[in-house]
Amino acid sequence: MTGKEDHTTAVSAPGKVLLAGGYLVLDRAYSGLVFGLSARINVIAQEIHTSEGVHLTEIVVESPQFLEAQWRYGYHLADQDGGIKVTQLQVGSRIVPNPFVETTLNYALTYIAQAGTHKHKKHSVKSARLTILADNDYYSHQASAAAAAAAASGGGGESVSSSASTSSSSATPPASSINALNVSRFARFPTTLGDAHKTGLGSSAALVTALSAALLTHYLPLQILDVSSPEGKQILHNLAQAAHCAAQGKVGSGFDVAAAVYGSSLYRRFSPSVLASVPEAGSPGFASKLLEVVQSEWDTEVQKDAVSLPAGIAMRMCDVDCGSQTVGMVKKVLAWRAKEPEAAKALWDELQRRNEAVASVLRDERTGEISAALKAVRELVREMGTASGVPIEPESQTELLDALEAEVPGVYGGVVPGAGGFDAVALLVQDDTETLAQIEEFVESWSKAKGSQVSLLGVKGEMEGVRKETLEAYHGWLR
Ligand SMILES: Nc1ncnc2c1ncn2[C@@H]1O[C@H](COP(=O)(O)OP(=O)(O)OP(=O)(O)O)[C@@H](O)[C@H]1O
Ligand SMILES: C[C@@](O)(CCOP(=O)(O)O)CC(=O)O
Structure with a gap:
């Protein structure tokens, strides 16, 4: 670690789970019940100190938890208002690209250079090292x-x-050993x-958000941008959504980035047209357009007060490692919706009503109604799956969810979250070690009996979004 602790900033952003609203949330007419998670991606920004006379302009990004995970970039101001454009430098014998890191650097550094010129003198972007640490x-x-x-x-x-x-x-x-040992x-x-x-907790969205937040915090004075303030969060949200969409090469609903910024919420997406005018990073006009779009008012709706959990209840997740292939699920569901607009509208509308009912049962602490509310959602999700020919809640997952609820006393119920499929289940459970131990025991014998591999993750639903961190947690990881 450098001696200049005051120039080291750390920020973290949570992962996500879409408890209800998969597919619906792609359309602004509907919303999604999104939980932020205790699993966070942390990014620590440090100055790079060079010996006197040595001139270096480099941004180094590394993920020291992984092999060959260092990405070094040179950068320059692109012509014709193209913003700051990075160029990856070779480390070792080959270049391993990381499009999420690279795109975030192009977007965030361009924003920083633009925003920094307004009230203050022209902003210069100095060399920096960014260390990424992801929860297990x-x-x-x-x-x-x-x-x-x-x-x-x-x-x-x-x-x-x-x-x-x-x-x-x-x-x-096991989750309990992570906590206890x-x-x-x-x-x-x-x-x-x-x-x-990957376990599907939204690593790329949390990474893009935390990396953007770390860069904004590192380079811009607090009076221009503070990611702890509502205004700062709005800028961060818009910037991270823009960068994430560009890196993914498509505009999704953005619920994962919203969870990374705001934490748990009832989320209504932004109109995709918001981003239509932003040209490719580095191309003429990119810098001004990015500033304009990021600083404009989007039509995203994030209702934080609509989501909470009853006291003593936790949202937990199981990883189900069956090696399923989920590619094309969204395409197929949307193709069915386009083909059968009337039937789909009736289903979407009723499912929206039931999803909102889950949110209010939880928020109003009507614990006795959790099981029925979740079952009502699952019923229509299965209908959606059958109609579109997509295994959104496959039979093996139905069996697992039903058995967990029937056989483990502290389990109120669960769903196959997000797009569904074979990869995970989300559960609402009593928040105590006994329940945790019983779930672990259950999934272990289930895995043996079914020849599958189900494991309880340590992760829990959490309300808070992006936040600044102190450096103690990263001891031993920073240079
Ligand atoms: N610890 C990390 N360090 C650097 N880059 C990372 C890290 N974790 C994720 N990424 C970036 O995010 C990419 C994974 O994104 P992807 O959208 O495929 O997964 P995800 O967001 O975890 O999945 P899902 O959307 O299903 O939850 C990686 O290829 C890498 O570019
Ligand atoms: C199907 C969809 O609505 C949810 C996908 O969620 P997940 O990636 O499976 O957590 C797609 C989206 O909202 O971008």
Whole structure:
């Protein structure tokens, strides 16, 4: 770590789960019940100090939990108002691109240079190092465990192999052991990021948001931008949505970025046309247009007060590692909707009503109604799946959810979140260690009996969005 602690800033943003509103939330006429998660992506920004006389303009981004995860960029001011454009420099024998990092740098640095020129003198972007640290639940440890046994890992945090010494059929450290044994918060993976198995908690949205927030905080004075203020969050939201869409090459509903910025909420998306006028990063006019769009009022609606959990109830998630293929699910559901507009509208409208009912049952602490409210949603989600030919709540997941609710006393019910499929379930459960232990026991025997690999993640639903962090949590990871 550098001696200049005062020039080191840390920010984190949470992952997401869409408890209700998958597919509907793509359309502004409907909304989604989104939970932020306790699993966060942290980004720490530091100045790079060079010896006197050495002139260096470089942005270094690294994910020290993974192999070959350093991305170095040179940068320049592009002609004709093209903004700040980065160019990846080679590290080692090859260039491993990271489009989410690269696009975020182009967008955030351009915004910083533009916004910084207004009330203050022209803003200069100095060299910086950005360190990314992701909480363990973003990646499935199981797939890495075999490799971990062979690979030697040292320094910094604990390795995956050392945290995976459990009796479970899966090598994921059980949620209770993560909590109780203080397993290292940031595991060291013996793989590259590309080989790590994601658990679908929205790592790219949390990364783009946290990286944008860290850059804004590092470079801009508080009087221009404070990500803790409502105005700062709005700028961050618009900037991160724009960068995330550009990196993904498509405009999704953006609920994942909204969760990263605002935390849990009832979310209504922005009109996709908001972003239509932003040209490609580095091309003529990009800088002015980006500033204008990011600083404009979007039609996004984020109702934070519509979402909360009853006291003593937690939102938990299980990773279901069946190797399902979810590509094309959205396309197929939307194709059915276009083909059968009337039937789809009736279904969408009723499902929206039931989704909102889940939100109010939870917010109003009507605990006794949770199970029925979730079942009512699942019924229509299955109907949507059957009608469109997409396994949104596949039979194996129906069986798992029903069995969890019937056999584990502290489980109120659950859903297959987001787009659905085979990968995960989200549960509303009693928030105590006994329930946690019983769920773990249940999923372990379920996995054995079904030949599948279901594991309870340590992650929990959490209300808070992006936040500034102190540096203690990153001890041993910073240069
Ligand atoms: N720790 C990290 N360090 C650097 N880049 C990361 C990190 N985690 C994720 N990313 C970036 O995000 C990409 C993964 O994004 P993708 O949208 O495929 O997954 P996700 O957001 O986790 O999934 P989902 O949308 O299903 O929840 C990676 O290829 C990488 O570019
Ligand atoms: C299907 C959709 O509504 C939700 C996808 O959620 P997830 O990526 O499965 O968590 C797509 C979207 O909202 O962008």
